[in-house]
Amino acid sequence: MEKHLNIDELNKLIKTFCEDRDWDQYHNAKDLSIGIVTEASELLQLFRFKSNLEVDNMLTDETIRTEIGEELADILFFILRFAQKYNFDLSYELNRKVEINEKRYPISEYKGSNKKNTNDK
Known part of the structure; x- marks a missing residue:
């Protein structure tokens, strides 16, 4: 399925998949949020206690890449389902957040830096 x-x-796709299985009853905001975190934790578990070199090697191993891809897909599934059920336009939300972050993290101050802006929020 390429x-x-x-x-x-x-x-x-997600809406049809879930409705065909009568999963609306299980997909409330709380449980979908739990699903996002649970799946993100499963992705994190793959990298836990790994050095940067080990991670680089993992990303070239097709078996491990498949596992990583499955976890990413699980996370995306729950994010899309939450947005679909509660009418969030993810394109709009992401664009809006990037605009906010462009102001919070001006290139002149943050280029090449991973420090967090703690002045607001």
Whole structure:
């Protein structure tokens, strides 16, 4: 299934998949949020206690890349389902957040830096 879908198509895919299984009853905001964190933790577990070299090697191993891809897909599934159920336009939300972060992290001050801006929020 080598198919590239845009975000609207992904939302429809997830909606149909879940509704066909009558999962709306289980997909409330709290449980979907728990799913996002749980799946993100499973991704993190793959990298826990690994050196940068070990991580680089993992990313070239097809078996491990498959595991990583599956965890990323699980995270995306829960994010898309949350957005789809509660009418969040992820394209809009991401663009809005990038605009906020462009102001919070001006290039002149933050280029090449990973320090957190603690002046606001």
